[in-house]
Amino acid sequence: MDCKEFQDRISDMFDSGACADDMLRHVENCDECRRLYEQYANTVDMLTPHHAPTSMRAWTRPRKLSFRRRIMRYAVGIIAVAVVAAAGVAVYDHPAASVSAASVQAFEKAEAAMSVADGFSVELMVRTLPYDNFSTISIDRPFVMHLLQSGVADGKRVWRLDKGNGQIHVVCDGQAQYRWSDYYRKAIVTPLSYNMVENFRMFLNPEELMSCEKKNVDDSRGDSYHIAKTDSTTTLTIKSAPVYKEHPAFSESVSLLNMENIREYTFDARTNRLKSIRYWAVTDGKRMLILESRDFRYVILAKSTIVDIPKDGHDWIDLRKRPDIPTERLNTLRRENAEDAATRIMSAIFERRLDDAKEALRTYDDSLLLRNWTGYRLIGCKKVFESDGYNGVHAELEVADSKNQTKNIIVAIYRDPESRIWIADGGL
Amino acid sequence: MTTDDKIERIIQEEQDCLFRLACYKIGNPDDAADLLQDVFMRTWENHRLHTAIDIRRYLYRSVHNACVSYHRHTKIIFTEITANIPEEDDNNDEFQEEYRKISRLLKQIPEEQAEVISLHTIGGKNFAEIAELQNLPLSTVKSRFQYGIKKISKELANNKTKRV
Numbered sequence: 001m002d003c004k005e006f007q008d009r010i011s012d013m014f015d016s017g018a019c020a021d022d023m024l025r026h027v028e029n030c031d032e033c034r035r036l037y038e039q040y041a042n043t044v045d046m047l048t049p050h051h052a053p054t055s056m057r058a059w060t061r062p063r064k065l066s067f068r069r070r071i072m073r074y075a076v077g078i079i080a081v082a083v084v085a086a087a088g089v090a091v092y093d094h095p096a097a098s099v100s101a102a103s104v105q106a107f108e109k110a111e112a113a114m115s116v117a118d119g120f121s122v123e124l125m126v127r128t129l130p131y132d133n134f135s136t137i138s139i140d141r142p143f144v145m146h147l148l149q150s151g152v153a154d155g156k157r158v159w160r161l162d163k164g165n166g167q168i169h170v171v172c173d174g175q176a177q178y179r180w181s182d183y184y185r186k187a188i189v190t191p192l193s194y195n196m197v198e199n200f201r202m203f204l205n206p207e208e209l210m211s212c213e214k215k216n217v218d219d220s221r222g223d224s225y226h227i228a229k230t231d232s233t234t235t236l237t238i239k240s241a242p243v244y245k246e247h248p249a250f251s252e253s254v255s256l257l258n259m260e261n262i263r264e265y266t267f268d269a270r271t272n273r274l275k276s277i278r279y280w281a282v283t284d285g286k287r288m289l290i291l292e293s294r295d296f297r298y299v300i301l302a303k304s305t306i307v308d309i310p311k312d313g314h315d316w317i318d319l320r321k322r323p324d325i326p327t328e329r330l331n332t333l334r335r336e337n338a339e340d341a342a343t344r345i346m347s348a349i350f351e352r353r354l355d356d357a358k359e360a361l362r363t364y365d366d367s368l369l370l371r372n373w374t375g376y377r378l379i380g381c382k383k384v385f386e387s388d389g390y391n392g393v394h395a396e397l398e399v400a401d402s403k404n405q406t407k408n409i410i411v412a413i414y415r416d417p418e419s420r421i422w423i424a425d426g427g428l
Numbered sequence: 429m430t431t432d433d434k435i436e437r438i439i440q441e442e443q444d445c446l447f448r449l450a451c452y453k454i455g456n457p458d459d460a461a462d463l464l465q466d467v468f469m470r471t472w473e474n475h476r477l478h479t480a481i482d483i484r485r486y487l488y489r490s491v492h493n494a495c496v497s498y499h500r501h502t503k504i505i506f507t508e509i510t511a512n513i514p515e516e517d518d519n520n521d522e523f524q525e526e527y528r529k530i531s532r533l534l535k536q537i538p539e540e541q542a543e544v545i546s547l548h549t550i551g552g553k554n555f556a557e558i559a560e561l562q563n564l565p566l567s568t569v570k571s572r573f574q575y576g577i578k579k580i581s582k583e584l585a586n587n588k589t590k591r592v
Contacts (some may be wrong), residue, residue, distance in 0.1 A: 011574040014548070015555045042582045047530055048549040051522035052448045053457045231444040270552065 001026045006033050013037060013300075014044055024118075024300060028153075041299055048293060103225045106236055106267060111146045113272040114207040119151035119301040123294040124203060130164050133426065137250060137287050139281050148204055153303035158417040160203050160306045161197055170196050173307045180314050184365040187314035194319070202249050206274055208314075211267070212248050213238070233275060235266045239282075242329035249279070249291075262287055273298060317362055322419060325359060333359065333421040338384045340393030341422035342413055349428070350376045350399070360413070360424045369428060375402030382408065392425055431478055438483045445551045448490050452550050455493035455527040463494045481560060488561050492543065505581055536583050541576030544569055 001022045010033075013023060027034050114120075125143040129136050152157040156174030163169070169180045177196050180187030195201055202209040216223060222241030227234065239246070240261045250261065260282040266275045275296055280287035325333070336344070341360070348357035349369050361369065380396040385394050392414025400406045412426035443464065450460035467490045478482045530550070534542040547553045547561065555573065559566045 010578075014573070014577075015570075039581050039585070040577050043533075043577050043584060044549060046584075047528065047545060047580070048534055049448065049452060049526055051526050051551070053523065054453055134433070411555040 003030060003033055006030070007036065010037065010040060014040070027281050027300065028302055030067055031304075034304070038302075038305075043298060045295075058092055102227050103236055103238075104214055104219045106227070106234055106265075106272075107210045107217065109272040110265070110267050110274055110416045111207045111210040111214065114210060116272060117273065117298050119149070120206070120296065120298050121147065121201070121301065123147055124200075125292045125294060127290045130167060134161075134163075134170075134196070134200045135426075136374040137197050137199060137290055139283060143292075146200065148200070149301055149306050150204055151301040151303065153307070158303060158306045160308075161200060161204065171307055171309055176320065178316075180310065183319075185313075185315050185369060186363065186365040187316050188363050189316055189318045189320060191355055193321050199238060203277075209249070210274070213263075216247075231271070232269050234269055235264060238263045238265075259283060261290075271298075319362070323359055323362065325421075326420070330419070330421070334419075336422060338393045338395060338413060338422065339381045342384070342397065342411055343378065343381050345413070345422070346397055346399070346411065347378050349373050350378055357424070360422055361421075361428075362423075364424065364428060372428070376400065379406060394427075432472075434469055434480055435477070435483055438480060438487070439471070440496050442487055443468075445553070446487060449488075449546060450491055450495055451523070452527055452530055452546065453492075454498050455524065455531065457523070459498065463498060464491065467491055467494055472544065485561055485563065488547075533580050533584075537576045537579050541572045541579075544572040546574045548573060 003026075006023060009023065032187045032319050067241075125147040126146060127138055127141040128134075128144050129138075129141060130144055147161070147162045150157065152158070153174060157172070158171050159175050161168075161170045168179070168181050170177060172178075172192065174365050175192070177190045177192060177194060178187065179190070180197055190196055197204065202212070208388060209263050213410050214294065216238075219227070224239045224241075226237040226239075228237075229235075229360065240263075247261070247263075262280040262282060264276075264280075265279040267273065268275050268279075271393070273296075277291065277293040278289065279291040281290050282288075335340075345357040345360045348354055349361075350373055352370060354366055354369070355362060376399050379400055382396045382398055384395045392412055393409050394412050396408055396410050398408055410427050413422045414425050415421070432506045440551065446464055447460060450463055451457050454460055454463070467487065470485060470490060471483065474486065477486055505553075512577075534546065537545075543562070544558055550557070553561070555566060555569045558564075559569045562569070
């Protein structure tokens, strides 16, 4: 297919089921046509309502009507009763027994619909920390925007997560994962098996999220379900059981442990695809929004849009390659317990001799660490503890700053399964 | 199936799509609901409608005409087209904001193109359905859609350049 033919038929790209493989291949390989398609897609999106009143029947509001309107409403009311009676009530609660069946069905349909999607993009507003932390979701934090984009290239799934205003970027090109920041020089490459995006893994794999929620219904965990339908949407609301049960979207988030949550999924009634997600944490009997999706779009994203990695301007550390550590030092590091490792790593930072912890700090930016901890000294390690959902440990350390004010800090470290040495993982 | 049964079924099938279209044509869901009920009444009273496609075409044409008539009696002020569409806020004005945005964009193109685009983006109809509703060849529907989107995209790009 040449550019002229593509441009003549570009409207097919916006018609459900009409888009041919040769058009997809062309848009993937031609920059000019891809830019044109993206420009048109943006315009179509701007012309597509995202806040439409859900349905005519749902739009009921008591108000004073004119005489003519009242007469008309009376006549139409009779008709409407007949129509609604014939079709069933549009917005309703299922009896308890059928709610779980309806919920399973909704998740099943969504899982199937999402798994065949060629790509999607969504903005997630999440209460979290602004830097490279994808595990914390906390009611105490402000919302941070995350743009998630996913697609398929060369038969492999590729995705991208951009956090904040260019603060953190994580990209998977189907062979490896890349993380960098606009503000740091150091950037890392990891194998696919490494979960770089922690809680966000589920949102980059919505079909997996749907599958997991379906399993939750099957497992009868004590969650309660509510289902509401309009002609255009199905909304499932899940209230977690009073006793906390681990959920994959929160599993890494210590701050949400022991807190009830409410999860709301809205599906498009026509396509069965996910239209929106909202999560609340319940605290002191009140619910607080902690996660909200905006602008779920099912679009074909070019590989070059997703896999756009700045290879220059960063010092890339490839974690797929094992560090070259002399045998004697390796044996010493392997013998360390968690408390000793945390003490050594933090002392090395405070005393500005990073060489003594270079294996544990491979992924950290040296200048940033030194700047963050200037003037600090270590008093001692108070305790080491584990927490649910994290496969490493946390070390609570007492430190003093340049004014001799003491405070406790918590750092996360984990034992690397391959080298079996402790690696710094958070809190720095 | 009697004609009354057909009308009942088609109203049931189409009313949400028609409601969305009316909402985004006139910007007021209350009035859109009233307007639609008037149209439904007229449809019930129209004894010349027999086939399903006649009924559908009549419904869509009537809603379009009713919206045009509504605008004749309501003064709406449209502002200049802009690429800087405001972000959604937390209050309940999202629909109004979106209505103004979509109206501004559709005002830039001929009515027949705007109608095809509205049926697709607001009504959720595919091109074949639009061709049937408007009694047009499929190729005409596609070209109206394409020309309309092209014009709006160009206006947006020009406007963005001016602002830069």
